[in-house]
Amino acid sequence: MFCMKRKSSAYLNRRSNGGYKIMLLLLFATGLVSFSAITPFTDFSGKWHAETATASFDLNLTQIKGRVSGSHCAVQIGGQKIDCAIKDNDVTITGNANNSASVKLAFISQFSQNKGTATITKMNDSTIQWRILTKPKGEYYLPNQMVLTKR
Numbered sequence: 001m002f003c004m005k006r007k008s009s010a011y012l013n014r015r016s017n018g019g020y021k022i023m024l025l026l027l028f029a030t031g032l033v034s035f036s037a038i039t040p041f042t043d044f045s046g047k048w049h050a051e052t053a054t055a056s057f058d059l060n061l062t063q064i065k066g067r068v069s070g071s072h073c074a075v076q077i078g079g080q081k082i083d084c085a086i087k088d089n090d091v092t093i094t095g096n097a098n099n100s101a102s103v104k105l106a107f108i109s110q111f112s113q114n115k116g117t118a119t120i121t122k123m124n125d126s127t128i129q130w131r132i133l134t135k136p137k138g139e140y141y142l143p144n145q146m147v148l149t150k151r
Contacts, residue, residue, distance in 0.1 A: 040099075041063065041066050042100065044097065048149065055143065057072070059072050059130070066096050066098065067095075068095045068120075093106070102121040116140065117134040
C-alpha cells in the first residue's frame with residue numbers, strides 16, 4: 001500500500017507541475033497582450049516651421065514619453081516684431097501628451113514674458129497645427145493659428 005501511495009503522489013506532483021506551467025504560460029500570454037495594447041504617445045518631437053510673406057514661426061520640440069517641451073521663435077511684420085527664445089536651450093513651451101493627436105501646451109511669450117495656452121494637433125507625420133487657446137496678457141507675436149511643417 002505504501003508503494004501505491006508513493007506512485008500516486010508522484011503522479012499528482014507531475015500533474016500539478018504541468019498545471020503550474022500552463023498557468024505561467026497563460027499569465028505570460030496575458031501580459032504580452034496587455035503590453036501590446038498600450039498605444040505609444042503621438043510624437044510631437046522635431047523642428048517645425050511655417051512662413052507667410054511677412055511672418056515666420058518655428059517650434060523646436062522634444063518629447064520624452066508624454067512630456068513635450070521646447071522653444072518657439074515668431075517673427076512678425078517683416079522682422080519688426082520678434083518673439084523668440086533668447087538661447088537655444090531655453091524652454092518656452094511645456095505640456096503633456098495623452099495618447100491623442102493633440103497636446104495642450106503652456107507657453108511664455110518672450111516679448112511680454114506672460115503665459116498663454118495653446119494646442120498642437122498632429123495632422124500627419126510632417127504637419128502640425130498650432131492654435132492659441134488663452135492669449136497671454138500684453139503684447140505677444142506668436143500666431144493665433146498656423147499650420148507648420150517638419151523640417
